[in-house]
Amino acid sequence: MTKYLGLHETLDLHELLSFKNLCLTKATTMSVLAVDAELKAILSADVTTGTQHIQQLQQFLTNRRENS
Structure with missing residues (x-):
């Protein structure tokens, strides 16, 4: 993808x-x-989910470079 x-x-x-x-x-x-x-x-939960989202976005960019 x-x-x-x-x-x-x-x-x-x-x-x-x-x-x-x-x-x-x-x-x-x-x-x-x-x-x-x-x-x-609330802020602690936001930090946790924000970290997960950042890791997912980084995976998209990393996979983009490997598959190009």
């Missing part, structure tokens, strides 16, 4: 990866500053 990605799709993946990295950085930083336990739990 990934070997059929076009240039614009690859660029979109890079843009998405940059956005997800920014979100992960913000969630990590804010979780340290948060006082409310529920908010800390």
Whole structure:
């Protein structure tokens, strides 16, 4: 599947990866500053899912390079 990605799709993946990295950085930083336990739990869950999403996006880009 990934070997059929076009240039614009690859660029979109890079843009998405940059956005997800920014979100992960913000969630990590804010979780340290948060006082409310529920908010800390939400931010912690966001960090976990954000990390998974970043790994998936990186796999798409890595597989793209290997299959080209």
